[in-house]
Amino acid sequence: MKVSILQFPGTNCEYDTQHAFEQLGAKTEIVWHKSESIPADTSLLVVAGGFSYGDYLRSGAIAKFSPVMKAVAEYANNGGKVLGICNGFQVLTEAGLLPGALKRNNGLHFISKHHTLKVVNNDNIFLEKLNNGDVVNIPIAHHDGNYFIDADGLKELEVNNQILLKYTDENGDIKNPNGSVESIAGVCNKEKTVFGLMPHPERAMESILGSDDGVKMLQGFLEA
């Protein structure tokens, strides 16, 4: 099991992500954005969080033209598993690998705190270790996490079970920190091979640090 982790100028979660997957027993490799290919033995490609290109123009907008992104698109289009966390989610929507877009938080503030999320669809490798309706505690840290998709797009997400997680309170009732449409925190593509979410499961790996709910999420990929 090899997890390859993309690194753009401004990425800052690549080492946390690496640590998290190595803790679970995976081999990892950091891939610099100038690389025109990704390691051949990659079984999961992670677009890690951070502030690629300083979030200039729009979050993720410039990263999508990095040399490595052609290889990422090719990998994804061939059915390769891709996970975008936070800025990585923004990059994947900008690159058109995931539907929708991420806007400035409604409250205009950068939000950094633990937030509870409800599992909406677990019929995918990312969440298969959890049950629908489970509530997990995962940190969020973003300024542009306000997920937007138009009404037709939303319907499609719902019909195809592409909504992964919603922001809720600890009872699983909707509690929306940033204005996201339908309180959406994460989505996947129709084929359920490309995943994106704003919360940081790689920061929820040890209960002594507040939560280890991320373990079950990331583990799903390792057994696929």
Next chain:
Amino acid sequence: MKAIINVSLKAGVLDSQGKAVHHALDSLHFSGVEDVRVGKQIVLQLNETDKQKAMKDVTQMCEELLANTVIEDYEIELV
């Protein structure tokens, strides 16, 4: 020639910055403002002399990079 591009959130997409500015104007007692939209302006200095060609190029730039057409509209002015 110069291309002046105005990028703003689409009608129907909530503009929270615009809303905050509107609140601020209200609290300054500028009561005549009905709506505020905040966008950004991008100015390109072009070496193209053919207006039609410039418009075509800049439109492509907007579609590919300068605007995210999922949430944003753009207007191009050539001067």
